[in-house]
Amino acid sequence: MLDVIRAAGTISRVGLINATGFTGATISTVVRKLIDEGLVVETGRAESTGGKRRVLLQLNHSSRYAVGVHLDHAGITYVLTNLGGSVVARISRAGAGTAEPQTVVGRMAAEVKGLIDSVGIDHKRVLGLGLVSPGPLSTSTGMGLTPPAMRKWEDFPLNQALEQATSLPVVLDNDATAAALGEHWSGGIGGTAISAALYMGTGIGAGLIINGITYRGGSGNAGEIGHICVDANGPECWCGARGCVEVLAGPAAVVAAARADAALAGSAGLTGRSRSVSSDFAAVSRAARRGEPSALAILERSARYIAVAARTLANIMDLEVLVLTGPSFAIAGWVYLPVVRDELDRTFFSRAAHNVDVRLSRSAATASAIGGAALVLQSELVPLHEGLRLPDNLADSEPAALPASGA
């Protein structure tokens, strides 16, 4: 319901009837409740269509807020967004480093509080906190971040601790999924049924949105597009396969290629230290923009592989919208966007039926943090049955059946 209003931007009750299939009676009561809660406001009248003029409705963007926190190697980004997904306040801090989990949680809670207070918003209007971190995470019970070199956090009940420290509901997800949802809420994707976000940070992932809800797959690891094969005889990847996009075209590969080119490495001022892939990637992009052909060539080679992966994703999911987002696309999206767009225009399988709308996120650098906030908006405002059913914890062990003894 709210999702339909959000998608339309501005819509009348009659519009909602047509869009949702509900009766006028139902729409009437639901809309009144939303207006009473302050989530929706009437903002004017439409032209007459022969009778009474329609009253137009919009989300009341400043009625609720959500906090998004992106926890990454590089640092922690905090954003506060309104109901429309627009960023109201933002701060960045250094990463967690080697501090104790409990200490870090305390720091985060203090910074979230400061963020909200800095714009003078009543804490009661903040719906919750969306925590986003890269890589596979086990939402199941307890929650632990399992990526390498964060052993301290394993089995640490981060969401519960953070819920207590901030007294806000906490939800969490991975960066790509969050970014996709963020685009869905704030990126003007509108009411598209099937969209995806290609997220490129240090690795490459994709977040999938089906009918307005996130698709997570069997174990929450859907969208692992970084390990799509684009060359069956390509180099080995740490994942065990050959020719993965990430190895051939990820930021690390781009930086490695640039470092191997001595002339380029010098002129672009690459650090050569293996830890600062992201800053070297930015340096390569700057060199390309300055017009250095070797830098541009390296990026375009990467873009062509990414484009092939994008096509694969689009063909499998029958995508309608694809958004490029994440830090790396924030830096070098200008190279990737035309290549991906061209590839899909030429080779998307169902292009006769519809094209894939390829876009560059308008806020690629903070997409994940915004997505964290969107995660909250989604979970608090969109009831579950409007989208996909919860995964049933099917068929508990049934005691052994006896040979049928009764009727």
Added chain:
Amino acid sequence: MLDVIRAAGTISRVGLINATGFTGATISTVVRKLIDEGLVVETGRAESTGGKRRVLLQLNHSSRYAVGVHLDHAGITYVLTNLGGSVVARISRAGAGTAEPQTVVGRMAAEVKGLIDSVGIDHKRVLGLGLVSPGPLSTSTGMGLTPPAMRKWEDFPLNQALEQATSLPVVLDNDATAAALGEHWSGGIGGTAISAALYMGTGIGAGLIINGITYRGGSGNAGEIGHICVDANGPECWCGARGCVEVLAGPAAVVAAARADAALAGSAGLTGRSRSVSSDFAAVSRAARRGEPSALAILERSARYIAVAARTLANIMDLEVLVLTGPSFAIAGWVYLPVVRDELDRTFFSRAAHNVDVRLSRSAATASAIGGAALVLQSELVPLHEGLRLPDNLADSEPAALPASGA
């Protein structure tokens, strides 16, 4: 609900409570209704768990039936299945050829009637007819088969005509999706949330099942796995891209490679006529089984590409089950199965969390026709809100907004 009973095979009311999350009260009333309708029967008692013994429930397989029709170049296959998805009767006939659509519809209706009568089942117990055909079809309105060389059928309202001629509800879908649903109903996949069927006929496609319902994508063309790229520098495909699996590893590619090997072409008795790809593919498989190394090598090369495509699919969707099905796997599945299974065991990205269960369909040759019947079972017995929401026909054109004039 019925889907849960089907998935479990045999389950008690208490089991249903745990599996669905509903209350005992609700389960009680729903189950009574199902028993009254004859869809479910009580079939015995379970061991005691300390108190009263549970009454076990099962689908009443012979209470309802469904017809599946697979329309293909090669011919038309008709199956009649029971509620469990088991085939009760089956016939095959020559293809439509060049006859007029109206004539073909009449013939099909007569053959369906004969099929039902041949096993003496009351027509009232037949829920409907699922029509399956290869390639993209426009379910929207009117429905027309658009594949090449069937122009006569374009804009012909096939489902309506068939509904009238058979007085059965008709649903339709493409072969891969239908096959996936067929495996879900009859293949003992159980309650897996995310499964896919790799369908190899003349081309290669995949059908996707998410939480028991089919996923069709933005325009009904999801699962176009034949045009996944496995070699960015590979040969061109008719779809416009390079290195598609279909070109490198599809049956046509296998047959072409075999024909190019003069020794093999002779010993395997290949026809060399470009029209009989499927019979030549079968001949290659027979040769491989006889132990001819060149034939086996060709098939295994194909299998390795298919396996890579399967991994890509599994990584993107985070699959739990993958079934190999369709005529080509019916013939040569014994080569493909171990290769695909091995690839996913070694390189599936989330293998730490769970493996992908790779299987060969037990009825690969008739999978699509069975799937057509499953399509009917699904549409008649599983209410929509249990799965994905209907695509909203969102936001009808709103009359232009005036500058806000009211509050």
Added chain:
DNA sequence: ACGCTTTGTCCGACGAACGAACTAAGACGA
């Protein structure tokens, strides 16, 4: 035989959605 546990049903309550009748507000012709 008596309690205790587990399974399954019955009943009243509640909320979501609907159909139909009704009011509100504008267009349009006589």
Added chain:
DNA sequence: TCGTCTTAGTTCGTTCGTCGGACAAAGCGT
């Protein structure tokens, strides 16, 4: 200017699915 027509939106009473809680049935253990 006044009725009539059309479209927008509300109110009321009903249906239906689900829940909570009380209760009956069937088995176990001592």
